[in-house]
Amino acid sequence: MRLTARDLGCVRGGREVFEGLNFAVAGGEALAVTGRNGAGKTTLLRLIAGLLEPARGALDLEGGAPEATIAEQAHYLGHRDALKPALSVGENLAFWYAFLGGRDAVAASALEAVGLASLAGLPAAYLSAGQRRRLAIARLIAAPRPIWLLDEPTAALDTASQQRLAELMRSHLGGGGIILAATHGPLGLDEARELRLGAA
Numbered sequence: 001m002r003l004t005a006r007d008l009g010c011v012r013g014g015r016e017v018f019e020g021l022n023f024a025v026a027g028g029e030a031l032a033v034t035g036r037n038g039a040g041k042t043t044l045l046r047l048i049a050g051l052l053e054p055a056r057g058a059l060d061l062e063g064g065a066p067e068a069t070i071a072e073q074a075h076y077l078g079h080r081d082a083l084k085p086a087l088s089v090g091e092n093l094a095f096w097y098a099f100l101g102g103r104d105a106v107a108a109s110a111l112e113a114v115g116l117a118s119l120a121g122l123p124a125a126y127l128s129a130g131q132r133r134r135l136a137i138a139r140l141i142a143a144p145r146p147i148w149l150l151d152e153p154t155a156a157l158d159t160a161s162q163q164r165l166a167e168l169m170r171s172h173l174g175g176g177g178i179i180l181a182a183t184h185g186p187l188g189l190d191e192a193r194e195l196r197l198g199a200a
Contacts (some may be wrong), residue, residue, distance in 0.1 A: 001026065001061070001062065001063035002024060002025070002026045002027070002061070002063060003024065003026075003059070003060070003061050003180075004023070004060045004061075005021055005022055005059055005069070006022055006057055006058050006060070007020055007133070008020075008021040008022070008044075008047070008054055008056070008058070008059040008123065009041040010043055010044070010047055010052065010054055010055055011055040014017050016055075017040040017043050018040040018043070018198070019056070021044070021057070021197075022116035023195050025178050025180065025193075026178070027063070027176040027178055028176055029178060029185070029191075030179040030181065030189050030191065031179070031181070031192065031193055031194075031195050032131075032187055032189075032193070032195070033045070033181065033182045033195050034183060034184070034195070035196050035198040036198055036199035038100065039197040039198030040198065040199075041042070041151070041182035041183075042078075042079075042182055043184070044115065044180075044197070045149040045151050045182055046076070046078075046116025046152075047059075047072050048070060048071075048074060048149055048151050049074055049087065050069060050072075051071075051076070055188075057077045061073065061147075061152070062081075062148065068074060070147070073145055073147055073148055074145055075139070075140050075143075075145045075147070075148050075149065076148065076149045076151075077136055077151060077153060078151050079149045079151055079152065079155075082130045082136065083127075083132055083135060083136065085124050085125035086124075087124055088118050088120065088121050088122060088123055089116055089123075089124055090111070091118070092124050092133055093110060093135065093139060093142055097142040097160075099142045099143075100143035100145075101143060101180060103141065109141070109188045109194075110139070110141040111135075111191075113138065113168065114134040114135065114137050114161075114164065114168075115134060115152060116131065116134055116138065117132070121160035129156040130156045130157050130158055132156075133153075134161055137165060137168070140168070141168065144192050146176070146177050146179070147178045147179075147180070148169070148177060148179045148180070148181075148184075150179065150180070150181040150182070151182045152182060152183060152184070152185070153165060153181055153187070154185065154187070162188060169187070173189075179192075
């Protein structure tokens, strides 16, 4: 599997966010998207996720499911954790794996993987910021997709949770998955290549 961007450009609100962007990332590889605030890190992830349209250029995915779009083969983990406060931890995850076409057997172990199994019955409204982030990460496991688009994935996570996330990312890469992560800090993946936006 290989995700390729050719001469990619994006305009938002009449402002050119980036232009002439070229990169390729293959299965088993991670790309750390870095740059100053406003350089277009989140915009790039949202574009790949199908939430924005490129102004020019193209994205191609070789080796994916031919009948599915790139967005349908990707998970986007944004700044907001997309949880329903009135639903329990387990109910939130059940919604996401049903919506995304996950498998019950995988979803059952997803909360365990992020250290939230003991809180399955707790309303999400009572979770801390770090716990909400971990629950959002659990849906990456509950409904597997080959491309992970992670926007500041370590935000609100303590050291132990960051290490757990790094292990999950390494496992995803080991299975041939692709990761693009917008970040201001270390991901915990020494093998990640860097794509710097807005470089002078």
